[in-house]
């Protein structure tokens with residue numbers, strides 16, 4: 001059996017004969033020479049077919065190759081500083097696996113709707129490949145960070161009997177004779193798991209039927225949700241900034257070619273170092289009013305507010321201690337000021353908005369029970385959650401980091417839709 005090399009490995013094979021498998025990305029021809037740009041998922045390389053150096057039928061195969069045809073190429077690797085990627089392959093043999101007919105995506109600008117309709121093919125271009133590679137690196141870095149610090153990955157159910165964040169944003173589905181909802185967040189389950197295992201996390205898809213058509217919203221997105229027993233607000237923030245620093249610096253270290261391909265300003269990412277900037281909600285309101293925004297204490301922030309606040313810093317910005325009435329029922333009130341909660345949102349720099357939401361959780365039975373009554377949450381569905389406060393309750397905290405928003409920020413994307421393989425959005429759930 002032939003041994004195959006990938007384009008990423010070419011540097012180790014200079015002067016040697018290699019066999020590559022891939023697809024024709026693009027082709028130029030000057031009569032007697034064909035320049036085949038071949039991609040294989042690990043990179044792109046120019047393969048040069050010289051008429052006088054190959055059998056007639058090889059040149060004919062090369063002549064007939066169309067964009068995205070699949071092929072096997074055999075040839076000798078040559079270092080060439082002018083070539084993209086630094087190498088070229090002098091072709092000796094070509095085997096066509098399948099000839100592609102009328103590939104719909106030409107190598108020119110297409111409208112976004114056309115590209116999204118052809119997402120199954122659009123992902124083949126180098127830019128999309130770079131984003132998906134960075135997504136994989138971010139996932140790897142997140143898991144590596146948490147696993148190295150004693151967290152256990154447990155994962156939460158996707159089908160749930162009740163809401164975690166907001167009852168108006170639930171996807172409903174039949175569950176035999178009952179109703180189930182697609183999960184919005186695994187947090188409540190992570191709180192149970194933290195009381196069993198100490199430090200835990202889940203990492204999976206979340207669903208929100210939000211009627212938001214913005215560049216930050218997906219209907220289906222991925223979230224990593226660490227939850228820590230015996231951890232209070234301050235330590236919660238320290239874990240978050242260490243995690244985000246680690247993720248960004250891992251991408252800078254390991255995905256430099258991808259970031260360069262995306263045209264990302266790497267110096268901005270290099271400045272993402274803990275400790276991150278911090279501001280209380282109160283100060284944020286004051287700052288926004290100074291900047292001329294018409295906003296009052298008790299109002300929530302919109303995208304323009306978040307952008308205005310975050311763009312003043314190189315690092316992400318924590319906004320701490322929001323008004324209790326703005327946040328979810330489970331957040332721990334600040335003992336010194338019960339009208340605010342021990343929570344923080346982490347806003348990414350450069351206008352990417354909230355990437356992390358987290359808080360210390362209420363651990364007192366009576367207070368949580370009172371919140372259930374205020375929020376009219378039925379004890380049949382949430383009774384188990386109350387049990388956690390009945391049997392060995394301890395202070396605990398956690399957070400959720402949105403994967404696609406983090407990718408959009410690190411990659412410098414205009415919209416989160418490019419940060420996931422097949423985006424689900426308000427007006428799109430195909431292909």
Ligand code: 4AD
Pocket residue numbers: 164165184185186187208210216217218219221223225226354355356357358359398399400401402403404405416
């Ligand atoms: O702030 P959120 O709603 O927090 C929670 O769900 C908590 N239960 C998490 C926890 O403490 N375990 O969502 C957390 C993050 C947001 O900061 C954002 O990055 C992302 O999830 N997110 C979305 N990303 C894309 N599209 C959407 N529609 C999103 N909604 C939230």
Ligand code: MG
Pocket residue numbers: 345354356357
């Ligand atoms: Mg939030």
